[in-house]
Amino acid sequence: MAISDIKEFAHLTEADVEALGEEFDQIRRDVEATRGAADEEYIRSIIKTQRRIEIAGRAALFGSVVPPLWMAGAALLGVAKILENMEIGHNVMHGQWDWMNDPEIHSATWEWDNVCPAEQWKHSHNYLHHTYTNVLGKDKDVGYEILRVTSDQKWNPVNLGQPVFNTLLMLLFQHGVAIHDLDIEGLLRRDIQDPEEFKAKLEQVGRKMRKQMGKDYILFPLLTGPFFITTLTANLTANLIRNVWSYAIIFCGHFPDGAEVFTEDQLENETQGEWYLRQLLGSANFTGNRLMHVMSGSLGYQIEHHLFPDLPSNRYPEIAERVKEICAKYDLPYNIGPFPKQFWKSIRTIWRLALPNKKFAAEQEAHESEGLRRENATSTPAAEADARRAAQEPVAA
Numbered sequence: 001m002a003i004s005d006i007k008e009f010a011h012l013t014e015a016d017v018e019a020l021g022e023e024f025d026q027i028r029r030d031v032e033a034t035r036g037a038a039d040e041e042y043i044r045s046i047i048k049t050q051r052r053i054e055i056a057g058r059a060a061l062f063g064s065v066v067p068p069l070w071m072a073g074a075a076l077l078g079v080a081k082i083l084e085n086m087e088i089g090h091n092v093m094h095g096q097w098d099w100m101n102d103p104e105i106h107s108a109t110w111e112w113d114n115v116c117p118a119e120q121w122k123h124s125h126n127y128l129h130h131t132y133t134n135v136l137g138k139d140k141d142v143g144y145e146i147l148r149v150t151s152d153q154k155w156n157p158v159n160l161g162q163p164v165f166n167t168l169l170m171l172l173f174q175h176g177v178a179i180h181d182l183d184i185e186g187l188l189r190r191d192i193q194d195p196e197e198f199k200a201k202l203e204q205v206g207r208k209m210r211k212q213m214g215k216d217y218i219l220f221p222l223l224t225g226p227f228f229i230t231t232l233t234a235n236l237t238a239n240l241i242r243n244v245w246s247y248a249i250i251f252c253g254h255f256p257d258g259a260e261v262f263t264e265d266q267l268e269n270e271t272q273g274e275w276y277l278r279q280l281l282g283s284a285n286f287t288g289n290r291l292m293h294v295m296s297g298s299l300g301y302q303i304e305h306h307l308f309p310d311l312p313s314n315r316y317p318e319i320a321e322r323v324k325e326i327c328a329k330y331d332l333p334y335n336i337g338p339f340p341k342q343f344w345k346s347i348r349t350i351w352r353l354a355l356p357n358k359k360f361a362a363e364q365e366a367h368e369s370e371g372l373r374r375e376n377a378t379s380t381p382a383a384e385a386d387a388r389r390a391a392q393e394p395v396a397a
Contacts, residue, residue: 002150006274010330039312064227070230116174120178121177126309135264148354151357174246252286252342254346256343259281259283279306282306298316303334
């Protein structure tokens with residue numbers, strides 16, 4: 001069930017939530033005060049490594065007619081695209097490295113290797129998703145507008161196609177991200193809220209797609225001369241590798257069991273402490289070694305990323321230790337598990353919710369009927385008389 005009162009759900013008082021918020025604020029202050037040369041060296045070394053891997057992949061494809069070189073080129077390009085999109089692009093565009101004041105590594109100037117325009121991604125992701133995390137009707141990342149990922153979402157016969165839609169989203173993930181900031185629901189209803197804005201965004205997406213497609217499927221294949229076709233297929237494979245990996249990582253952080261969703265009621269007068277609590281309860285982590293976390297854009301620390309999206313990703317491991325201590329102190333869940341397990345939970349949920357949840361529907365109907373019965377019962381004259389008599393009776397010591 002979607003949460004409408006996060007304090008009640010977490011069994012915390014207002015004072016507890018305020019204190020929790022202050023502890024998270026202190027983590028932010030401590031990290032911001034200690035950012036420095038080591039952090040700067042980290043991001044510069046990751047960018048340098050990514051570019052070297054990409055160059056090696058491009059070079060290998062000049063011999064792509066040879067199967068081992070084709071496989072090496074496709075694999076290296078796939079790794080390069082994953083690094084650029086996840087640990088570099090995603091985090092740079094969050095403003096994690098803006099404090100360096102380097103115009104080359106800044107959220108205002110970075111344009112990533114993806115068909116989604118950076119400007120639109122920063123609006124749909126940085127603003128909408130990270131502000132309204134897991135709030136039904138506000139956060140477009142809850143099901144990406146095509147998947148039913150919680151029983152709180154009304155079932156529709158079109159949901160029967162979820163396994164197919166989900167597979168297509170996985171294979172074409174960068175394209176799904178590209179249209180994420182468009183008013184797709186309005187388009188389907190033939191009731192677009194701002195047609196001019198929709199048209200401008202669609203044209204921007206089109207330009208970015210043409211640029212990316214031209215680079216991957218025309219320019220670089222042409223550079224390899226007679227190996228045009230084999231280079232093209234290697235580039236296509238690299239994009240596929242990046243799409244599937246990005247999809248898996250992102251879904252692991254948002255849809256496993258225990259990642260809560262919220263109603264819009266929760267947003268009313270939400271305090272900073274409640275915002276932190278919503279990020280904590282709505283996210284999930286997965287375990288892995290350092291290489292695994294770098295290749296996942298440090299989103300194995302999805303909880304920490306949602307709490308502090310603009311702090312350097314290389315600091316998440318140390319932040320995680322303090323977050324765990326806070327969770328233990330306030331008896332709050334810290335959702336973490338092995339990557340395969342978290343991914344399986346996400347896929348299982350999508351498959352299960354392709355079908356109408358009859359048990360949930362029955363429970364919801366019974367709950368509403370009981371509430372209506374109690375409301376009617378308390379409004380009868382007899383019930384009111386009983387209530388008055390009960391109020392007048394002395395309470396036993």
